[in-house]
Amino acid sequence: QVQLEQSGAEVRKPGASVNISCKTSGFGFSDHYMHWVRQAPGQGLEWMGLIHPKSGDTNTAQKFQGRVTMTRATSVNTIYMEMSSLTSDDTAMYFCARDFYGDYSAAFAIWGHGTMVAVSS
């Protein structure tokens, strides 16, 4: 079945970087946009950016440009999100999500379980 398996929780100190993975299965890896969404404790959903696994093209939300890098490894059907210069404001649950039908405007039909990142000195 369609699955998005995310890497485990991370704890980092301020100023450090974190790299989260999202392994996909059950669908054509090259057929859908993959998105990253985060949610700070008690807060709403915040879109971070997307990657198209076939081309590697990315689109990063303005807020995260220069600090977030999204990549993919087609050999293992996995996408990655690296965030640098972490602050306590980056403490959040990070989700990967797959679009519904391979279009920019499509809904996010499938979600990973989330990866908790805690930033604390």
Add this chain to the structure above:
Amino acid sequence: SYVLTQPPSVSVAPGQTATITCGGNNLGTQSVHWYQQKPGQAPLLVVFDDSARPSGIPERFSGSNSGHTATLTVSRVEVGDEADYYCHVWDSSSDHQVFGTGTRVTVL
């Protein structure tokens, strides 16, 4: 940047109808999607492209979109519908995805 505004909370009695709004400039010209999120869980898509339902989502969930407001309607509300609900669009002008501010639905 494009802003989607939702009421922070909606309260409804079991069996009644919950109406959740999402406001944005000329929202009716865009495709709106809706998600349900329960505590400790990932969001779940309940309505896409304004009014379509994914497989497995009850008919009690319906959506509409016109003018500057999209609406998610949950009919015959059940205790299990208690959750946070978010609207979502792709803003073509910025080429960015945008989520609404979220609405907590409480079943009294």
